[in-house]
Amino acid sequence: MATLGLPPSLTSNSEPPPIFDGTTRLYTSYICPFAQRVWITRNYKGLQDKIKLVPIDLQDRPAWYKEKVYPENKVPALEHNGKILGESLDLIKYVDANFEGPSLVPSDPAKQEFSERLISYVDTFTKELFTSLKGGEPVQLASPAFDYLENALGKFDDGPFLLGQFSLVDVAYIPFVERFQTVFSEVFKHDITTGRPKLASWIEEVNKVDAYAQTRVDPQETVEIFKRKFLPQQSTL
């Protein structure tokens, strides 16, 4: 688990932080792929001192989180300027636009247009992957989603990332690709990069980005979570 040197998760026994005291806080969970998007964005922009991580134990959630912070009772949520904002795809855009640090949106209009297209597909992408686990043939069922990424990676050739340079689009996809690569490899003995060279080099390059590398989940933990939540039929393996 990537928690070395990171604050401990707050539980039902933990006191709330002094909410709305002017501190910007990212309520997160170290295992949540949605929250991971915002965590990567914060790290990439060098906002470690400006946006404080407040990890929540989702299995033993403090009651004050829903009551005082975020009625949706989900992570991620961002406390900023006296407001609480949610939804990871909105938050990564918000953090990029409203805080200092390197931009995660390219200036090229063609790249911006493709970025919108890829962002609007990401929920379908993740849904297809989760749905693939419910069928008898997960590898085959997940194949079109990974092929879509492989094709998308061919669009710009001025760098290994989805828009050439590292951007919000990579941030939106990688937490899910990370988890499904692990699960397909460990549970179904299938390498999602076989026959997908661009996907292979994309994953390799994203792993070199420190802002992301610090947020990765221990693969063993990913497998345990998936077996418990999405693959109950595999839990006795």
Ligand SMILES: N[C@@H](CCC(=O)N[C@@H](CS)C(=O)NCC(=O)O)C(=O)O
């Ligand atoms: N659409 C939301 C999804 C967030 C989400 O589902 N987070 C999960 C953890 S990975 C959560 O907080 N679940 C708690 C619950 O639903 O009660 C986003 O993109 O931020």
